[in-house]
Amino acid sequence: MWVQRASERYRGGDGVRVDTRHAFSFSGFYDPDNVRFGMLAACNEERLAPGAGFDEHPHRDVEIVTWVVEGELTHEDSTGHRTVVRPGDVQRLSAGSGVRHTERNAGPEPLRFVQMWLTPAEYGGAPAYEVLRGIADATPYPVPRAEAVLHVRRVTEGERVAVPAAPWVYVHVVHGSITLGGEWLGPGDAARIDDCEGLEAESGPTAELLIWEMHAEPTFG
Numbered sequence: 022m023w024v025q026r027a028s029e030r031y032r033g034g035d036g037v038r039v040d041t042r043h044a045f046s047f048s049g050f051y052d053p054d055n056v057r058f059g060m061l062a063a064c065n066e067e068r069l070a071p072g073a074g075f076d077e078h079p080h081r082d083v084e085i086v087t088w089v090v091e092g093e094l095t096h097e098d099s100t101g102h103r104t105v106v107r108p109g110d111v112q113r114l115s116a117g118s119g120v121r122h123t124e125r126n127a128g129p130e131p132l133r134f135v136q137m138w139l140t141p142a143e144y145g146g147a148p149a150y151e152v153l154r155g156i157a158d159a160t161p162y163p164v165p166r167a168e169a170v171l172h173v174r175r176v177t178e179g180e181r182v183a184v185p186a187a188p189w190v191y192v193h194v195v196h197g198s199i200t201l202g203g204e205w206l207g208p209g210d211a212a213r214i215d216d217c218e219g220l221e222a223e224s225g226p227t228a229e230l231l232i233w234e235m236h237a238e239p240t241f242g
Contacts, residue, residue, distance in 0.1 A: 022081075022201070022202045022204070022211045022212055022213065022214045022215075022220075023212075024199040024204050024206065024207075024210060024211070024212050025044060025210065025211050025212075025213070026097045026210050027042070027066075027207070027208060027209025027210055028194070030042040030043055030066070030160075030209070031043040031046075031047065032195060033047070033048055033049075033050070034068075036069075037065040037070070037106075038069070038070040038072075038073040039067070039068070039069055039070075039073050039074075039075075040066055040067075040068040040228060041065055041066070041068075041081070042065065042192075042209070043063070043064075043065050044063070044064040044065070045057060045058075045061075045062060045063050047063055047065065047241075048154060049182070049231065053124065054181040055229075057140070057238075057239070058079060058189060058190070058191055058232075059169070059189030059191070059233070059235035059237070059238050060139040060140050060142075060167045060168065060169050060189075060235050060237060060238060061134075061137060061138070061139055061169075061189075061191050061233055061235065062083070062139065062140055063135045063137060063138035064135065064136075064138075064191070064211065065077060065135070065136045065137075065138070065217070066133070066134075066135055066209060066218055067132075067134050067135075067136060068131065068132070068133050068157055069092075069125070069126040069131070069132040069133075069134075070126065070131060070132075071124055071126055071128060071129055071130065071131065072125075072126065072127075073125070074095075074123065074125025074126055074127075075123060075124045075125070075126055076123060076210070077121050077122065077123045078121065078122070078136065079119060079120070079121045080116035080119070080120055080121075080122070081116050081117070081118060081156075082116060082117070082118075082140070082141055082144045082145070082206075083116045083139070083140065083141070084113065084115050084116075084138070084139040084140075084141055084166055084167045084169075085112075085113065085114040085115075085116065085136065085137075085138055085165050086111065086112070086113050086136070086137045086139070086162075086164060086171060087112040087113075087114075087134055087135070087136045087137075088134060088135045088136075088140075088195070088231060089106050089107055089108050089109075089110060089112075089133075090108060090133040090134055090135065090195055090196075091094060091108060091130070091131065091132070091133045091146060092108075092126060092128055092130050092131055092132030092133060092134075092185075093105050093107050093126070093128040093132065093139070093167045094106040094124060094125075094126070094129070094132055094134055095105075095123075095125045095126070095127040095128075096112065096114075096122060096123070096124055097123045097125075098114065098120055098122035098123075098124065098150065099120055099121040100120060100148055100150060102150045103182040104152055105127075105184060106134075106152060109143060109154070109155045109231050110152055110153065110154050110155065110156070111152070111153045111156050111162050111171070111173070112151075112171065113149075113150070113151050113152075113153075114148070114149075114150050114153045114163065115141075115146075115148060115150070115166055116148055117145060117146040117147050117148040117149065118145045118146060118147070118148070119148070121149040127164040128214070135193065135231060137171075138239055139164060139167035139169055140167065140239040141145070141166040141167055142166060142167060142168050142237055143166070146166075146230060154170075154202040156173050158175045158188070159172065159173075159174060159186075160171065160172060160173065161234075167237075168211075168235065168237040169233055169234065169235045169236070169237075170185070170233070170234040170235075170237045171231065171232070171233055171234075172185065172231075172233075172234060173229075173230070173232075174228075174229070174230040174232060175228075175229050175230075176199075176222075176224040176227065176228050176230070177224060177227050178224055178225065178226050178227060179223065179224065180223070180224045181221045181222070181223050182199075182221060182222045182223075182224070182226075182230070183220075183241070184201070184217050184220040184221060184232065185213065185217065185232065186203035186217055186218045186219070187215075187217055187234040187235060187236055188215065188216055188217075188235065188236060188237075188238075189214075189215065189233075189235040189236075190213075190214040190217040190220075190232065190233065190234055190235070190239065191211065191212070191213055191214075191226045191232070191235070192206070192212045192222065192231075192232050192233075193210075193211045193228060193230065193231040193232075194206045194207060194208055194209065194210050194211070194228060194229075194230060195228075195229040195230065195231060196208060196210075196227070196228060196229040197224060197225060197226050197227050197228030197229060198224070198225035198226065198228060199222045199223060199224050199225060199228050199230065200222070200223045200225065201221075201222045201223075202220060202221070205225075
């Protein structure tokens with residue numbers, strides 16, 4: 022198990038209206054030893070001030086899953102979707118052979134969200150989009166194109182959570198704190214676990230976790 026602390030993330034944006042914290046090599050930050058984990062190629066914590074956002078830009082061959090922590094995220098894409106995503110919603114954009122989108126904080130309050138990019142097992146195909154409103158605790162959210170499952174866990178003090186048994190597991194702490202494999206993890210900390218089996222996380226105060234269960238890694242060429 023390898024733990025990345027919130028303070029060790031790469032910092033992006035202007036630090037005022039857009040503050041980004043990257044877990045993996047991203048944009049102008051490149052570390053050949055930190056490019057991906059399993060199918061996961063990005064886990065960005067984004068903080069957007071009211072009125073701030075990302076202008077229209079393209080994607081292809083990537084599965085983009087977004088979890089809003091606070092505020093409201095306005096999404097608009099070239100396939101005609103315009104959606105407001107709120108805390109408790111899971112948003113997925115499958116870029117497929119190509120799509121363009123914008124992401125903006127159109128509300129009056131600060132926006133914070135976690136956005137995770139996964140490499141699909143097969144490239145191409147039509148773009149797809151969906152929002153699952155108000156996902157319940159412990160409800161698995163599968164991303165079939167990436168052979169991955171997202172588990173959203175909200176745990177109370179002292180509660181123990183079984184970590185999925187999978188070749189690659191990524192645990193991101195959104196709120197609160199947990200103890201995992203003898204390590205304390207706080208907000209923004211994340212753990213990467215190979216060949217996970219029989220591991221449990223114990224909550225300190227109440228905690229919210231995003232746990233990726235992955236059963237493949239990308240093949241290229």
